[in-house]
Amino acid sequence: MKKAGMWCKAAWAGVAAVAVAAPFAVNAQQYKGEILHPMMVTRTGPFATASTGVTAGQQDYYTLVNMAGGIDGYKIVWEECEFEYKVPRALECYERYKGKWKMVYPNSTPAIFALAERVTKDEVLAINLAGGRSDSSDGETFPYLAPVIANFWAQATSTIAYIGQLEGGMDKLKGKKIAYIHLDNDYGRQPFPMFDELAKKYGFEWKSWALSWPALEQSAAWVDIARRYRADYAVGWLYGQSCAVPYTEIAKVGYPMNKYIGSLWCGTEDDVGPAGPLAKDTVTANFHGVGKDFPVIKEIEAKVYKAGKGNAEPARVGSVAYNRGVITGIIIVEAMRNGLKAKGAPLDGKKVRDGYRMIKLDDARLKQLGATGLMPNLVFSEKYHGGMDSQLFQKWDGTKFTTISKWIPPDQAMVQAKIDESAKAFREQTKAAPAK
Amino acid sequence: MLAMAVAAPFVLSEYWIKAILIPTIIFGLSALGLNIVSGYAGLISMGQAAFMALGAFSAVIAYGRFGVPVPLAILLGGTVAALVGVVVGTPSLRIKGLYLMVATLASQFIIIWALQRVPWTGSGSFATLNTPPVRIAGFDFSTPTAKYYLVLVVVALMTLFGWNLVRSRIGRAWMALREHDIAASIMGVSMLRYKLLAFLVSSFYAGVAGSLVVFGWTGAASVQEYELDVSIKILGMIIIGGLGSVLGSFLGAAFILLLPILIAVAMQRVAALTGGGTVSVDILANAEHVVFGALILFFLIREPQGLAKLWFGLASWVDRRTGTFKATKGGGK
Numbered sequence: 151m152k153k154a155g156m157w158c159k160a161a162w163a164g165v166a167a168v169a170v171a172a173p174f175a176v177n178a179q180q181y182k183g184e185i186l187h188p189m190m191v192t193r194t195g196p197f198a199t200a201s202t203g204v205t206a207g208q209q210d211y212y213t214l215v216n217m218a219g220g221i222d223g224y225k226i227v228w229e230e231c232e233f234e235y236k237v238p239r240a241l242e243c244y245e246r247y248k249g250k251w252k253m254v255y256p257n258s259t260p261a262i263f264a265l266a267e268r269v270t271k272d273e274v275l276a277i278n279l280a281g282g283r284s285d286s287s288d289g290e291t292f293p294y295l296a297p298v299i300a301n302f303w304a305q306a307t308s309t310i311a312y313i314g315q316l317e318g319g320m321d322k323l324k325g326k327k328i329a330y331i332h333l334d335n336d337y338g339r340q341p342f343p344m345f346d347e348l349a350k351k352y353g354f355e356w357k358s359w360a361l362s363w364p365a366l367e368q369s370a371a372w373v374d375i376a377r378r379y380r381a382d383y384a385v386g387w388l389y390g391q392s393c394a395v396p397y398t399e400i401a402k403v404g405y406p407m408n409k410y411i412g413s414l415w416c417g418t419e420d421d422v423g424p425a426g427p428l429a430k431d432t433v434t435a436n437f438h439g440v441g442k443d444f445p446v447i448k449e450i451e452a453k454v455y456k457a458g459k460g461n462a463e464p465a466r467v468g469s470v471a472y473n474r475g476v477i478t479g480i481i482i483v484e485a486m487r488n489g490l491k492a493k494g495a496p497l498d499g500k501k502v503r504d505g506y507r508m509i510k511l512d513d514a515r516l517k518q519l520g521a522t523g524l525m526p527n528l529v530f531s532e533k534y535h536g537g538m539d540s541q542l543f544q545k546w547d548g549t550k551f552t553t554i555s556k557w558i559p560p561d562q563a564m565v566q567a568k569i570d571e572s573a574k575a576f577r578e579q580t581k582a583a584p585a586k
Numbered sequence: 587m588l589a590m591a592v593a594a595p596f597v598l599s600e601y602w603i604k605a606i607l608i609p610t611i612i613f614g615l616s617a618l619g620l621n622i623v624s625g626y627a628g629l630i631s632m633g634q635a636a637f638m639a640l641g642a643f644s645a646v647i648a649y650g651r652f653g654v655p656v657p658l659a660i661l662l663g664g665t666v667a668a669l670v671g672v673v674v675g676t677p678s679l680r681i682k683g684l685y686l687m688v689a690t691l692a693s694q695f696i697i698i699w700a701l702q703r704v705p706w707t708g709s710g711s712f713a714t715l716n717t718p719p720v721r722i723a724g725f726d727f728s729t730p731t732a733k734y735y736l737v738l739v740v741v742a743l744m745t746l747f748g749w750n751l752v753r754s755r756i757g758r759a760w761m762a763l764r765e766h767d768i769a770a771s772i773m774g775v776s777m778l779r780y781k782l783l784a785f786l787v788s789s790f791y792a793g794v795a796g797s798l799v800v801f802g803w804t805g806a807a808s809v810q811e812y813e814l815d816v817s818i819k820i821l822g823m824i825i826i827g828g829l830g831s832v833l834g835s836f837l838g839a840a841f842i843l844l845l846p847i848l849i850a851v852a853m854q855r856v857a858a859l860t861g862g863g864t865v866s867v868d869i870l871a872n873a874e875h876v877v878f879g880a881l882i883l884f885f886l887i888r889e890p891q892g893l894a895k896l897w898f899g900l901a902s903w904v905d906r907r908t909g910t911f912k913a914t915k916g917g918g919k
Contacts, residue, residue, distance in 0.1 A: 267805030
């Protein structure tokens with residue numbers, strides 16, 4: 151399916167704009183065949199801002215791969231299914247393209263939970279980078295789910311470790327107060343057990359401010375955090391439009407902006423951009439490099455966008471959400487390539503899952519792909535589906551993010567213990583024997 | 587219609603069964619429950635999704651943790667929801683209309699809050715519980731067809747019951763309360779009994795629908811699937827389908843759940859006809875909402891009494907023209 155080059159903002163105004171189709175160049179390249187890759191997308195609703203960037207990043211990377219001859223000669227073609235970040239629609243999309251899925255990536259934690267049973271039965275891997283079920287790092291209990299990079303528990307422990315670093319050592323956390331302001335759902339609540347254990351271990355105090363979706367009204371919470379609780383640090387676990395809300399509130403109550411640390415899902419320009427200079431000095435987590443200074447991103451600009459085949463506005467290239475898309479694309483293509491190599495064409499969900507378990511993105515491989523510094527090293531196996539990763543921290547200077555920390559690792563032992571405990575509880579609840 | 591529903595798995599593909607029919611009849615059942623309390627008894631309730639959540643969690647805990655057989659677990663899901671429903675319904679004795687709506691709105695938030703917070707539910711930090719493989723008396727309900735029949739049997743029985751209930755003495759009492767509750771109570775209809783009974787039956791239906799979501803559709807009870815917007819959608823179903831109509835509940839569920847998908851697929855096909863790529867994917871995605879909204883407006887203006895009225899109008903028109911379908915005379919379903 152050929153995609154138009156223009157991403158048209160005017161659509162919002164209801165202007166019936168007709169995008170100029172990319173020139174249908176006669177395809178000089180001969181492919182051995184095609185790999186149909188259905189994609190779940192969110193182009194409408196409160197989460198569309200970042201989500202469209204992630205989608206475009208993937209599609210641009212597929213285009214780049216196709217221009218270089220595809221995956222071992224196979225061209226990736228994709229079809230979109232819009233599901234609006236809603237669970238019933240995600241299930242419908244899944245059924246509509248059933249049997250055609252190579253890997254499911256809804257970019258929605260609730261959708262992952264609802265899809266879990268079906269993908270396991272149909273043997274298709276469902277991934278959610280830096281999201282989904284934290285315990286699905288355990289590939290034996292969850293053979294068809296994967297958090298890929300930095301599950302929520304790893305994120306939580308890494309963020310606390312960063313605060314420890316700011317204070318000059320984890321022992322300095324003793325007696326400190328950390329306010330945790332979050333969406334009251336499975337995304338915002340997943341860090342709870344980690345905070346509990348860390349608080350016990352390092353002797354700090356933490357308190358939760360739960361906001362119900364869509365969390366656009368936060369003034370009471372911030373007054374409470376700044377004036378009554380007098381938190382030393384505030385950690386946010388928000389998403390979509392709610393990410394931009396704290397900055398005005400923080401400015402209003404006079405809380406120091408650099409003491410507010412957002413989760414990595416609030417770490418895109420789309421999240422902080424609306425607050426602009428007001429949010430200066432705020433910090434958010436991230437799991438990858440920002441900007442365009444990576445060979446693969448430059449290559450996409452030089453080849454894909456020059457040929458008019460880009461899937462986003464050119465200005466979005468290199469943004470956080472976009473880079474996440476490229477990283478996702480790299481992982482999916484790598485899984486497909488491994489699957490093809492090991493099991494041969496035609497690809498199906500199980501072969502791609504097996505390919506995923508063979509992923510070995512070490513320094514050498516990342517260099518080949520032009521992604522050094524863009525993403526951490528990733529090595530997966532049957533037992534380990536990813537998730538135990540470090541975070542980077544980035545500072546907002548009013549117009550853009552700059553990375554200000556080294557990779558900060560999670561508390562591996564603590565996260566692993568929780569994964570084991572939670573996976574065990576899952577096996578007991580569903581009485582499923584560990585899959586072979 | 588029942589014959590058509592029974593034959594469906596032989597004619598339709600798995601996609602239709604799993605993605606279209608099962609969710610439609612489950613939500614139709616929940617909408618029927620809401621129609622009993624709102625359409626028949628005239629009490630607005632905004633907590634239907636939360637009652638579904640209660641049913642879903644009760645059923646999955648009963649089956650997964652305590653090994654209660656599935657049919658009993660479904661019944662239990664309904665019962666737990668019904669008991670809570672009665673408590674939620676008590677304000678209806680003193681307040682009505684918008685005030686009652688706000689009171690039931692509170693129940694939506696409190697129930698969801700409790701399901702996430704009470705450690706005993708075991709929903710943990712994911713706020714989700716998965717069900718073990720569904721087995722009834724040794725028979726495995728893992729195929730879509732088996733799941734469909736499980737859902738269909740429960741929904742058909744409860745629809746039949748509901749249909750008879752609203753035409754019984756109880757149903758007439760509810761309608762009397764709806765028209766004028768003080769007048770009805772002066773004439774001897776007990777407000778306490780019938781208002782609470784309406785909430786009881788309504789939330790029982792929601793609870794059963796919730797447990798069917800777990801056993802027949804998604805395989806998991808997840809708090810995220812029962813947020814406020816689902817309650818609003820169910821309210822939309824009965825308004826568009828027809829307040830005080832059993833058939834309307836199912837028509838409304840089909841309208842709200844399926845029309846957006848139909849529009850999206852249709853637009854994708856049309857866009858593909860033009861060679862693809864002439865219309866940006868963003869416009870297509872957003873146009874779906876515009877068309878859907880316009881259709882809601884159209885149907886509500888064209889027939890404020892809902893799809894059920896349109897349906898009967900159509901049936902009687904066919905009847906007059908052809909002289910067949912004698913059975914539909916006198917209102918039918």
